[in-house]
Amino acid sequence: MPKGKRGEMMTQTTVILVNTKFLRNYLEQNKLSERQFAEMIGVAHSTVNRIMNGKRNPGGKFVSGVLQNLTDLSFEQVFSYNGILPKGNKKSKPLEEAI
Secondary structure (H helix, E strand, O other): OOEOOOOOEOOEEEEEEEOHHHHHHHHHHOOOOHHHHHHHHOOOHHHHHHHHOOOOOOOHHHHHHHHHHOOOOOHHHHEEEEEEEEOOOOOOOOHHHHO
């Protein structure tokens, strides 16, 4: 396992990204505001807003909320992996910027 600057072991973490373009279109087609969507999946509106604007990556509560409450969507439609990075690396670009 890789070692950090001070010789301690670095943990690996998987970064999950949101396909914000797809999700925005889904919300628009279903006439859902960000606030309604947040209530539906059980997270704060500010969390949804930050994720949709690429300021943070989704956490487990967001991911599970989407998959449990929007059963017409699959993980692959809404989310993607960008690989495994050592914990503490800079935040990844949103998926739509990476493409």
